[in-house]
Amino acid sequence: MxxxxxxxxxxxxxxxxxxxxxxxxxxxxxxxxxxxxxxxxxxxxxxxFKSKATDGDPIGSFAWRPLGFIIGANLAFGVLLVGVPALGIPAFGMIIAIYALVLIAGFARPNSSIKESLILATILAAGSYFAFVYALNLQFPVWPAFVTA
Known part of the structure; x- marks a missing residue:
C-alpha cells in the first residue's frame, strides 16, 4: 500500500x-x-519476507468492533461538519463534529470511558478552535447555524 x-x-x-x-x-x-x-x-x-518464525505466526481474528466504530466516527465527523443537503442534514459545525468523532471512536476500545472521551473531546475541540479559527483564521462553521443565529 x-x-x-x-x-x-x-x-x-x-x-x-x-x-x-x-x-x-x-x-x-x-x-x-x-x-x-x-x-x-x-x-x-x-x-x-525475513520472518524468523519456523511456522509463521498465527493470524488473529478480524477486529470488527474497532473497524466499525473508527470508520463510523470518521463518517459522522464528515457529515456533521459539512452536512448533507441532499438528505436534509444541516452542518452542525466543528465543535459538535469533534465531540461526535471522539465519543464514537471511544467505543472502539473495550471498557471505554465516556468521561475520558468527553475530556479528550473538550481538549481537541479547544485546540482545534484555537489552531484553525483563531491562529489560522479559517472560515468554516464552528457551531450549528441555529446556535449562532
Missing part, C-alpha cells in the same frame, strides 16, 4: 512544476514525499 500510494503521489506531482532543490516548484515536495513513501513500502515489503 505504501508503495502504491507513493508512486501515485510521485506521478501526480509531475503534473506541477517540480523545479530544483535550489528553486523548488509546487510539485517538488509531493514528488519527494511520494518517492520516499514508495521506497519505504519496498523496504517494508522486503522485511516482511
Amino acid at each position: 505504501f508503495t502504491a500510494v507513493g508512486i501515485v503521489f510521485a506521478v501526480g506531482a509531475t503534473n506541477f512544476t517540480v523545479g530544483s532543490a535550489a528553486r523548488m516548484g509546487p510539485g517538488y515536495f509531493p514528488l519527494l514525499l511520494g518517492i520516499l513513501l514508495a521506497i519505504l513500502g519496498v523496504i517494508v515489503t522486503l522485511q516482511s
